[in-house]
Amino acid sequence: MSGAPEASFTIEHETSDTKGYYRVELNGAKAEMTYSKAGDAMIIIDSTEVPDVMRGQKVGAALVSQAVGDARSAGKKIMPLCPFAKAQFARHSEWHDVLF
Incomplete structure (x- = not known):
């Protein structure tokens, strides 16, 4: 479907008017990808942080x-x-169909 491997964890997604994040928590560690909204039609991925224990x-x-x-x-x-x-x-x- 989207090309990435099947995940064996849950991805949390939260959003506000201007920003959002996707997060995974495993064994007390957190990985997070943050983004900013650029109008109604685009998001800008700012940062992806994955702790060493999740590598x-x-x-x-x-x-x-x-x-x-x-x-x-x-x-x-x-x-x-x-x-x-x-x-x-x-x-x-x-994924290039969604690439700006």
Whole structure:
């Protein structure tokens, strides 16, 4: 569907008028991807933080993948300013339909 591996964890999503985040909590550790809203049609991924204890579990990729799926559903575009998110978009050409 979105190109990222199946997640074995729950991704939390919260949003406000201007910002939002996707978060995963595992064994007391938190991984988070934050974004800013640019009008009604675009989000800008600002930062992706994954603690060392979660490395290798594809948590960061799952966060970006969730944002891609949500952007598609809402008819929005994504501008990945975060270097990690940019690298994920470079690896997943199937996500380019939402790339700004």
